[in-house]
Amino acid sequence: xxxxxxxxxxxxxxxxxxxxxxxxxxxxxxxxxxxxxxxxxxxxxxxxxxxxxxxxxxxxxxxxxxxxxxxxxxxxxxxxxxxxxxxxxxxxxxxxxxxxxxxxxxxxxxxxxxx
Amino acid sequence: xxxxxxxxxxxxxxxxxxxxxxxxxxxxxxxxxxxxxxxxxxxxxxxxxxxxxxxxxxxxxxxxxxxxxxxxxxxxxxxxxxxxxxxxxxxxxxxxxxxxxxxxxxxxxxxxxxxxx
Numbered sequence: 001x002x003x004x005x006x007x008x009x010x011x012x013x014x015x016x017x018x019x020x021x022x023x024x025x026x027x028x029x030x031x032x033x034x035x036x037x038x039x040x041x042x043x044x045x046x047x048x049x050x051x052x053x054x055x056x057x058x059x060x061x062x063x064x065x066x067x068x069x070x071x072x073x074x075x076x077x078x079x080x081x082x083x084x085x086x087x088x089x090x091x092x093x094x095x096x097x098x099x100x101x102x103x104x105x106x107x108x109x110x111x112x113x114x115x
Numbered sequence: 116x117x118x119x120x121x122x123x124x125x126x127x128x129x130x131x132x133x134x135x136x137x138x139x140x141x142x143x144x145x146x147x148x149x150x151x152x153x154x155x156x157x158x159x160x161x162x163x164x165x166x167x168x169x170x171x172x173x174x175x176x177x178x179x180x181x182x183x184x185x186x187x188x189x190x191x192x193x194x195x196x197x198x199x200x201x202x203x204x205x206x207x208x209x210x211x212x213x214x215x216x217x218x219x220x221x222x223x224x225x226x227x228x229x230x231x232x
Contacts, residue, residue, distance in 0.1 A: 031218060042119075042206050042222030043160070056219060089158065095218075100167060101148065102210075104220065106160035 002026065004107035006092050012113045013082055021077040021110045025094030032075050033093040033104055034067055043091050049075060050097075082114045118142065119207050119223035127229050128197050135182070136192040136226050138207030144168075147211045149190040150220065151181065154204040163205075166190055194228075202230045 005024040013019050025032050031050055035043035045059040049069045057067075064082075069075040079086055089111050093104035120139045128134040140149065151163040166174045166181045174181040182191040194201055204227050208220040 033219070035220075040224070042208070042224050043220070045219040045221070048218050050218075056217070059219065091160065093160070101150075101165035102218070103150065103162045103165060105162065106152075108157065108159045 004092055004094055004105055006090075006107040006110050008110060009108065010111045010113075012115065014115050015082060015084060017082050017114075019079050019082055019112065021079075021090050021112070023075045023077070023092030023107060025073065025075070025092070026096075026105055029094035029096050029105070030072070031095045031097050031102075031104075032069060033095075034075070034077050035091040035093065037089045037091055037109070039088075046077070046090075079112075082112075084114050087112055087114045117223075118211075118221045119209055121207055121223035121226050123226045124224075125227045125229070127231055129231050130199060131196055133193060133195045134197050134201075134228065136194075136205050136207075136228065138190045138192065138223060140188050140190060140207070140209050142188075142209065142211050144211045146213050147209055149181070149183070150208040150210070151179070151190075151192045152206045152208060152222075153201075154206060154225070156203070160206070164192065197230050199230050199232060202228060204228075 007022045034046040037043045047057045052072045064080045067077045089109040091109045093106045095104045147168045149166045153161045164176045164179045166183045178195045180193045204225045206225045208222045
């Protein structure tokens with residue numbers, strides 16, 4: 001079946017601009033996660049949705065970052081007034097939460113470059 | 116203190132040999148889960164293996180096994196009979212708390228594994 005998809009695969013923007021990154025989870029997966037991976041680092045947690053609501057947004061670095069999942073499926077990560085330090089790969093993952101291990105399935109990521 | 120520590124930035128291993136990738140973790144929770152993910156150059160994170168803190172047996176998935184030493188807080192990944200396709204970044208990750216409570220994963224900095232023909 002189809003995996004997690006993310007669009008766009010690459011996004012180049014200028015400092016101060018607004019960007020939206022989209023994530024399509026695996027069909028039927030109720031949980032959705034956003035992570036950010038900087039060069040040479042492991043992914044860092046940003047936010048987690050269970051259904052339509054954000055169950056944990058403790059990883060969002062500041063109020064320029066916001067994410068929504070209005071219908072409990074597709075999610076959009078929104079970044080306002082982008083800064084060069086926002087440049088990273090943004091990873092989305094989903095899980096079905098029906099097993100003990102509850103592993104997360106990741107998408108290919110969106111590479112964001114802020115000039 | 117780092118929650119997940121991977122001390123090997125890079126490793127080179129001859130094809131068909133076994134390889135052990137180190138991971139130590141730090142948590143005060145009694146209930147937690149440990150994961151290993153593989154990230155090829157394409158960028159996608161691929162789940163490999165899971166070990167729950169209450170699991171008495173070491174986890175195994177095909178050529179992957181997890182050497183879980185709870186008292187030492189280590190969860191090393193063992194890959195048997197390495198193949199060229201195993202060349203990738205490998206990340207250890209932890210989920211703290213009950214399985215369906217705190218769901219976020221905390222990742223280490225990764226180990227880049229290169230298999231030599």
